[in-house]
Amino acid sequence: MSDGSGGAPRSLFFEHCLLADGWARNVRVRLENGLIAAVEPGAEPLAGEERHACALPGMPNLHSHAFQRGMAGLAERRGPSNDSFWTWREIMYRFVDRMSPDDVRAIAAMAYVEMLEGGFTRVGEFHYLHHDLGGRPFADPAEMSGAVLGAAAEAGIGMTLLPVLYTYAGFGAQPPQPGQARFINDIDGYARLLEGAEAHARGLPDAVVGVAPHSLRAVSPEQLRALAPLAKGRPVHIHIAEQVKEVEDCLTWSGQRPVEWLLDNAEVDGRWCLVHATHMTDAETLGMARSGAIAGLCPITEANLGDGLFPVEAFLQAGGRYGVGSDSNVLIDASEELRLLEYGQRLTRRARNVMARGSGRSTGADLYAEALEGGAAALGVEGGIRVGLPADIVSLGLDHPALVHREGDAITDSFVFAAGRSAIDCVWRHGDKLVSGGRHRSRDRAVRDYTRVLERLIA
Numbered sequence: 239m240s241d242g243s244g245g246a247p248r249s250l251f252f253e254h255c256l257l258a259d260g261w262a263r264n265v266r267v268r269l270e271n272g273l274i275a276a277v278e279p280g281a282e283p284l285a286g287e288e289r290h291a292c293a294l295p296g297m298p299n300l301h302s303h304a305f306q307r308g309m310a311g312l313a314e315r316r317g318p319s320n321d322s323f324w325t326w327r328e329i330m331y332r333f334v335d336r337m338s339p340d341d342v343r344a345i346a347a348m349a350y351v352e353m354l355e356g357g358f359t360r361v362g363e364f365h366y367l368h369h370d371l372g373g374r375p376f377a378d379p380a381e382m383s384g385a386v387l388g389a390a391a392e393a394g395i396g397m398t399l400l401p402v403l404y405t406y407a408g409f410g411a412q413p414p415q416p417g418q419a420r421f422i423n424d425i426d427g428y429a430r431l432l433e434g435a436e437a438h439a440r441g442l443p444d445a446v447v448g449v450a451p452h453s454l455r456a457v458s459p460e461q462l463r464a465l466a467p468l469a470k471g472r473p474v475h476i477h478i479a480e481q482v483k484e485v486e487d488c489l490t491w492s493g494q495r496p497v498e499w500l501l502d503n504a505e506v507d508g509r510w511c512l513v514h515a516t517h518m519t520d521a522e523t524l525g526m527a528r529s530g531a532i533a534g535l536c537p538i539t540e541a542n543l544g545d546g547l548f549p550v551e552a553f554l555q556a557g558g559r560y561g562v563g564s565d566s567n568v569l570i571d572a573s574e575e576l577r578l579l580e581y582g583q584r585l586t587r588r589a590r591n592v593m594a595r596g597s598g599r600s601t602g603a604d605l606y607a608e609a610l611e612g613g614a615a616a617l618g619v620e621g622g623i624r625v626g627l628p629a630d631i632v633s634l635g636l637d638h639p640a641l642v643h644r645e646g647d648a649i650t651d652s653f654v655f656a657a658g659r660s661a662i663d664c665v666w667r668h669g670d671k672l673v674s675g676g677r678h679r680s681r682d683r684a685v686r687d688y689t690r691v692l693e694r695l696i697a
């Protein structure tokens with residue numbers, strides 16, 4: 239038997255399997271060294287072969303701040319004035335102030351275990367906590383990146399690490415605030431960080447290291463230009479236009495809106511992921527879609543933080559690509575990200591099946607296929623159950639009440655809209671079966687370590 243580390247070939251048999259061109263019946267997936275060696279629809283199960291009812295490709299999670307999982311639910315109490323993203327951020331900064339690399343590792347491992355159980359098989363970790371307490375540098379500038387990669391190795395999730403360049407507190411190169419001291423690098427420091435992160439990432443089978451200018455608030459135009467050679471051939475992720483205040487501040491600073499400014503001043507192309515991009519004019523929406531950049535949509539977090547809704551209809555009509563991310567990790571659930579993405583549109587437009595790509599098409603199937611393609615591209619990989627790709631597979635129990643007697647696209651629709659993560663049975667990542675019966679095999683250890691860390695951080 240082979241797991242992710244190699245060994246003899248083995249196979250899995252699925253009665254229903256979602257392939258690139260849709261649902262197929264009786265599919266054998268042969269695995270070798272963690273990769274898919276063959277996909278054989280219309281097969282007969284072999285004696286003793288591992289059989290499951292239904293398989294989908296694992297969903298990429300294109301945007302996460304894993305450590306924020308530790309404060310999930312702690313910013314839901316109303317304050318003295320109108321609560322907003324900015325009051326949430328104050329609580330997050332207080333939490334960040336106390337964390338050691340071991341704390342980050344334990345919290346991230348817990349979040350990654352939950353991601354795998356929730357249908358995500360690769361994560362884009364937008365990682366900005368770099369330095370020791372008070373902003374003192376570690377001897378290894380990539381110490382914290384190493385902690386995050388260690389957590390990924392522990393949980394078994396695929397990792398696209400996005401070390402973040404964060405230098406300023408606001409537009410026009412404003413000096414950082416004390417709460418940001420642990421995030422701050424100049425370009426030279428960032429180059430060393432990136433090199434260190436690459437060295438740590440070599441220990442993981444198919445890790446990718448990208449670059450992430452935090453936002454137009456936190457990097458200067460000069461830095462964005464200086465980043466270009468470091469970014470060559472890598473995914474580039476940036477937070478943009480998440481908040482109305484950010485748009486107003488950008489207008490005051492440059493006379494342009496954030497997405498407008500970025501499209502005019504950087505070589506934005508298909509390697510870029512514009513995270514949130516919530517507040518855009520029609521011209522910005524069209525320009526972003528034409529650039530090939532992927533929209534990094536995080537519907538649960540955007541709802542939780544009161545960000546607003548991405549102009550999805552105009553973006554899709556212009557040929558835009560998107561994926562989903564769990565961002566603040568306030569709740570980790572791939573199907574719920576897709577569901578809320580569609581429901582946000584239904585509620586505001588008073589319409590149904592907004593994100594289906596035409597008459598008669600399945601909304602769940604279109605959401606799943608597009609978020610899979612866009613999410614994987616944003617993370618510098620390909621997604622799907624296809625020969626040559628890692629065996630990143632999610633199986634559903636078709637005995638779940640919401641999935642009984644479902645076939646084809648009705649399975650995807652019922653998973654996304656009616657069942658959710660409670661229907662997830664097994665999850666394989668790089669050929670290794672990490673989740674069985676909806677439970678990660680390292681869950682107990684992850685919970686133990688996480689609980690110990692939280693006891694201290696929350697006290």
Ligand code: ZN
Binds near residue numbers: 301303364477565
């Ligand atoms: Zn974010």
